[in-house]
Amino acid sequence: MLRIGLFLLTNFAILLLAGAVLSFFGFDSIMAQNGVDLNLTALLVWCAVIGFAGSIISLLASKWMAKKFMHVRMIDQPKNETEQWLVSTVESLSKDAGVGMPELGIFPSPQSNAFATGWNKNKSLVAVSEGLLQRMNRDEVRAVLAHEIGHVANGDMVTLTLIQGVVNTFVLFFSRIIGHFVDRVILKNEQGHGIGYFISVMIAQIILTILASMVVMWFSRRREFRADEAGAQLAGSTAMIGALEKLKAEYNMPSDMGETFTAFGLKNGRTGSFQEKFGHLFMSHPPLDARIAALKNR
Incomplete structure (x- = not known):
């Protein structure tokens, strides 16, 4: 989950920075003056270029980011x-x-x-x-290493990059459609892009990015099952199940350790809480019980 978190953080920062820089230099206004804001095909192409650039940069920087921030x-x-x-x-x-x-x-x-x-x-x-x-x-350590090697062999980071690129594209595209609607239809601005456009675009981009992350997290959970299977093939099912059981016992310990795992999305929240009902949609990993059961039933 560390690699996913660092990747998403980098990607999100790049998108926000790209949007802010382009807005600061008036790129959206230039597009509007040339009628591009009404040309959905041109807008989609532009969003795809920026969206895939963000995810590709995140991928290329992933090793440096991991080394730097994880010490x-x-x-x-x-x-x-x-x-x-x-x-x-x-x-x-x-x-x-x-x-x-x-x-x-x-x-x-x-x-x-x-x-x-x-x-x-x-x-x-x-x-x-x-x-x-x-x-x-x-x-158990060997099984964990086999799981991580499974991610590498399955090309999960590259596939994640492609999916994130598509997600980025539509986040950028629809946030600008929303901004155009707010600016032209609600605020009745007929000359270029007003302040309402830029504010609504930024807000929509943040909200859509959060919602779109559910798609990425769903994909990540599916790939975890595949990496577990690869780990079991390389190191043995018994060792892989043992490592997951050990991890499960660790985060159930009544200590600060449990709070750390909760922050990473491995545990459910209190009964009836928002986290219990919807938190799983933002989890990069499936519940450990589900992963253990999948290995036992393979």
Whole structure:
């Protein structure tokens, strides 16, 4: 979920920045003066260029973002037996999965966590938390690593980028349709684009982005099941189920750990709460019980 979160954060920031910069330099006004605001085909093409550019930039920056914000310590040369084991394990799993050896690192976090990211199957990054190495046995760690290698082998980041590009396109497109409607129909502005256009576009873009994230999250949940299956194939079903069971037991612990997992969307909220009713729509991962059941029934 870390890779998804960083990707979405970067993508959202790029879209907002692109929209603000283009508005500041009067790009929308130039379009309006040339009748482009009424040319839906031209508007759609423009939105697609900006939308896919945002998602592609996010993909290309994903490894740098992960290293920077997660404070990943790269294992260039193993310094101890644990690091040597990690390198040899990832090397073996990558070979079995048919992908190149990824960069490997460890990031400081007491929670059991791991992620894989990168634009190329043969030039990816896999990182595990210190908490994962401390809390899980080696069979379980190997299963988690196999799960992440599964994401790489399945090309999940590239597929996510394409889906995000489509989502971005329609967010930009419909936010400007809404802005045009507010400006021309409600506010009766007939000369260029008024302040109502720019304000309504920004508000609509934020709201539509939040709604569109449900599509991306749905896709992410489906890919998690596939990565679990890949992990089970590479490391064994018993080890993969054991790792998920260990994670489930960890976030059910009555401590600050539970609050951390709640923030990442792994736990439901209070009975009857908005989070319990609708929070699952914004979760990047399926419930652990569902993932465990899927592996047991495969």
